[in-house]
Amino acid sequence: MADIFTVIADPTRRDLLGVLLRSSAGETSVGEMVTELGVSQPTVSKHLRVLRDAGLVRVREKGQHRYYSVDPEPLLAASDWLAPFVEEARPGVPLNPAGLVALPARGPGVPLPAPLRRAAENLPDVGEVGTTLGRVVAGAQNRIPGPIKKRLGHREQG
Template sequence: MHALDVLGDPVRRRILELVVPGEAPAGAIAKTIAEEFGISQPAVSQHLRVLRENGFVTVRPEGTRRLYAVDPQGPREASEWLSPFERYWRGPLAALGTELARGARQRRLATERDAAERPARPAPEDDRPPVP
């Protein structure tokens, strides 16, 4: 199966997201996926098997648990396949970054200008009679 076929399934993409921070136990993965996608534990196991067989995750037994972690082989294959197409989004993303920075700078300057133009607030006058 091609790396992009593996990543084409939203359940498998979500499993990878759950595993990215480090190792994740199969039970916790199955519970989260069952809640989010409404699929059974055996169905989640099938997705884990596809990810494992295609080099996207590794599994390590620890007692009765199975801990899954990202295997860089699968994501690397997907990245290598996509790299010739990067030129189609690299420029627009760089332009987006420039526009975001420009907008942030304009907001900061406007806030500073407003603060400089705002008159200092006088201290509130105390109109109460003195306490004897």
Template sequence: MADIFDVIADGTRRDILHLLLERSASDGGTSVSHIVQELGVSQPTVSKHLKVLRDAHLVSVREEGQHRYYSLSAEPLDEVDDWLVPFLEVDESDAADPGPGLTDTAAQAADAVGRAAASVSHAVQTALRKLPGR
């Protein structure tokens, strides 16, 4: 399986995950044609990215005849969450002093990544709580 960070490094795959997150409360998943329409990306491109996401276990697929419906499977993102937690737990006094070898720019970037990750983590947890059977 590909490294989860490599998988989510691609912007189109992140867009697909975000779209599936927004639609995770709906039953049955999201069709490939809906993803194509929403993102304005070709069907072969979407299919290629969905295969990568499927191989990384970030999405599950349900087939009905010739149609495929995709749903978010957020569990693999726990690895990303675990990696980011130490950055989020830095208290304000530590953030003011980037420490040896960490420039102000790098400290600001780490802070921005940490805040974005916390926001995504919160959104995923909220969406998962809305799923039936949870």
């Protein structure tokens, strides 16, 4: 059970599940997900592999293309496990058929259990995280080449 929660804790993977859930064809190609989410193909593929390994998505190959769809069974098992906690946290609040409370802040997509929704609401703003990460990466890019060049130069001489 913990593996499923770890997998769906990542916002990109939740977004991918949302895209797959909303697919009118029942399945979506990697290229369509890249376009819809505006993230790179390697990023989408990496997260889809994690979802596939956790049994949350199915894949169908056709030539060089891969089409993904949601496998609801693991999510239903997680929902069943979470239902008593959701009921305890929100007594009298009707749950949808899957037993989950939708996350209004994220708009349409995969509904999240109330405990995960509360955790997501406490996360820092995505823009702030991106800005901070960008600054750290830029600083690292400026600091790393010197020591690496020195180390490589030292090996070549030795």
